[in-house]
Amino acid sequence: MNMNLSNEYVQQRLVEKFGDQVHSFEEPYGMLTFEAPKELNLKVLNFLFDDVHLQYRFLTDLTGVHYPDQAGRELAVVYHLHNLSAKHRIRFKVFTDIQTPDVYTATGLFATANWMERETFDFYGVNFVGHPNLKRILNVEEMDYFPLRKEFPLEDQTRIDKDDAMFGRG
Amino acid sequence: MNEQHIRLPEGSIEKTTTTLNLGPTHPATHGVMQNILELDGERVVSTEQTIGYIHRAFEKLAERRPLYQITTLTDRLNYCSSPINNMGWHLTCEKLLGVQTPKRVDYLRVIIMELARISDHLICNSIVGVDAGAYTGFLYVMQYRELIYEIYEEVCGARLTTNMGRIGGFERNFSNTAFEKIEKFLKEYPKVLQEFEDLFIRNRIFMDRTQGTGGISAERALNYGFTGPNLRAAGVDYDLRVQQPYSSYEDFQFNIPVGTTGDNYDRWLVRQREMWESLSIIDQAYRKVQDFKGKEAEVYHADAPAYYLPAKADVYTKMEALIYHFKIVMGETEIPKGEVYQAVEGGNGELGFYLISDGGRTPYRLHFRRPCFVYYQAYEELIKGSMLSDAIMTMSSLNLIAGELDA
Numbered sequence: 001m002n003m004n005l006s007n008e009y010v011q012q013r014l015v016e017k018f019g020d021q022v023h024s025f026e027e028p029y030g031m032l033t034f035e036a037p038k039e040l041n042l043k044v045l046n047f048l049f050d051d052v053h054l055q056y057r058f059l060t061d062l063t064g065v066h067y068p069d070q071a072g073r074e075l076a077v078v079y080h081l082h083n084l085s086a087k088h089r090i091r092f093k094v095f096t097d098i099q100t101p102d103v104y105t106a107t108g109l110f111a112t113a114n115w116m117e118r119e120t121f122d123f124y125g126v127n128f129v130g131h132p133n134l135k136r137i138l139n140v141e142e143m144d145y146f147p148l149r150k151e152f153p154l155e156d157q158t159r160i161d162k163d164d165a166m167f168g169r170g
Numbered sequence: 171m172n173e174q175h176i177r178l179p180e181g182s183i184e185k186t187t188t189t190l191n192l193g194p195t196h197p198a199t200h201g202v203m204q205n206i207l208e209l210d211g212e213r214v215v216s217t218e219q220t221i222g223y224i225h226r227a228f229e230k231l232a233e234r235r236p237l238y239q240i241t242t243l244t245d246r247l248n249y250c251s252s253p254i255n256n257m258g259w260h261l262t263c264e265k266l267l268g269v270q271t272p273k274r275v276d277y278l279r280v281i282i283m284e285l286a287r288i289s290d291h292l293i294c295n296s297i298v299g300v301d302a303g304a305y306t307g308f309l310y311v312m313q314y315r316e317l318i319y320e321i322y323e324e325v326c327g328a329r330l331t332t333n334m335g336r337i338g339g340f341e342r343n344f345s346n347t348a349f350e351k352i353e354k355f356l357k358e359y360p361k362v363l364q365e366f367e368d369l370f371i372r373n374r375i376f377m378d379r380t381q382g383t384g385g386i387s388a389e390r391a392l393n394y395g396f397t398g399p400n401l402r403a404a405g406v407d408y409d410l411r412v413q414q415p416y417s418s419y420e421d422f423q424f425n426i427p428v429g430t431t432g433d434n435y436d437r438w439l440v441r442q443r444e445m446w447e448s449l450s451i452i453d454q455a456y457r458k459v460q461d462f463k464g465k466e467a468e469v470y471h472a473d474a475p476a477y478y479l480p481a482k483a484d485v486y487t488k489m490e491a492l493i494y495h496f497k498i499v500m501g502e503t504e505i506p507k508g509e510v511y512q513a514v515e516g517g518n519g520e521l522g523f524y525l526i527s528d529g530g531r532t533p534y535r536l537h538f539r540r541p542c543f544v545y546y547q548a549y550e551e552l553i554k555g556s557m558l559s560d561a562i563m564t565m566s567s568l569n570l571i572a573g574e575l576d577a
Binding site for chain 2: 028029031033057058059060061063065066078080084087089091110111112114115116119123137138139140147148152154
């Protein structure tokens, strides 16, 4: 059990294990953030979970982000992991293309990933391979698009072509 | 569980279980959520939770709003303790923008957050009582939730969806009436809380109804991402106020109550104990606030002109203030590029804000880590094989808030 995890140490362990497959190490606002190919996501999560010195066994958050301008890596899945006894958090990202957004599910490791992945699927259409019950969770099941993707802009609040009288104003 | 409770004639093709829709609008769910229960007699065989009935797409809306307009969205997450959500959001923004808040602001925030925690736990614990058939406690403690809401009203003008505080501090200093009401609360509430506790804590009926129902082990709770009182009831002393102190929580002395079995009784006890601890924190914070003298006692916001609205008198007389006022109100301030995760100990556990900014005027992406959403998925495991009436108690003792489930 290592009670003093530091960003440098975790980075060093990851590089020892996965070499240059883990990359883009950053520390925005102090939280170690890194990336791995999406095929490796379970290997990395497993390593972080099981390694005696790392023990990131609490999945705080799992969510998606859409970057329409990054060709071939439009969708990101972001994991926030926490080692409760060492009080250390890290952020791990995998990117996938939007045509085949297949990412392995983390439900085998974390029961909590179940709904988090369903939410990410619901809003971004990330297909979590191996998920026991991958269906929409907050939106209606008939919906045929993924609303948090950037191609669905919110209405322009300054538009003037609407008749105010129809909205109880003016 | 092996014994079949509904018996049908030999060779019958009817199914032996009953499907029961609990919700979406049912008095027992205390919010808009649905449970499709499969019952064998009175025992729960399986359940499927359906949520999303009040989904309002906050994460999408936030992508078009300047930071200060997102505070109103956070109100509507856990609406039993909106000020905690508000403060959590301000802390997230302050972290991104690098705003340092003065100590007095931190202490005032602590007072408000702990009051909110009390009102949150008070609702949950008294509702658990209501579901066990004890209505009196609920009606009695409502008076003091009312007093807490009056304090909110005095501080920000609103009661439920508070939109309290601004990036960098509060919109105005606490009035004398606010302090008087806090004093009144500190003086009168302990007696009421004690009386409320005595009604339940060794009540045979209440103990029989709650002990051994809806329990979860520490290991499963962690795997399910439980946080807050529900995790502590299972025996894990994880509290963000101690683990990663924010808003100067490190300046206060308090204990983290933990349970052992994670059942409904333990959850109730943990919340009850936390209210006592919150009272002690409010008391300490109130004293600390009173210790500020002279000019220091007037401080209620940080010096962050680009994000904190200038005083109205300055807007009318000073060019710079007028520009800042306009830029803030119209949301024309560019926020720095960055990626922040900030969490606070909400009424139900770790309320996290994951904010990505691409340097524009609004967040590129904002994700709320809602504790309710995370732990509600364990509901099936908690109630499988138990009686229907225990399932209802379990639902209320988890403190499910529909607003937080759906975001």
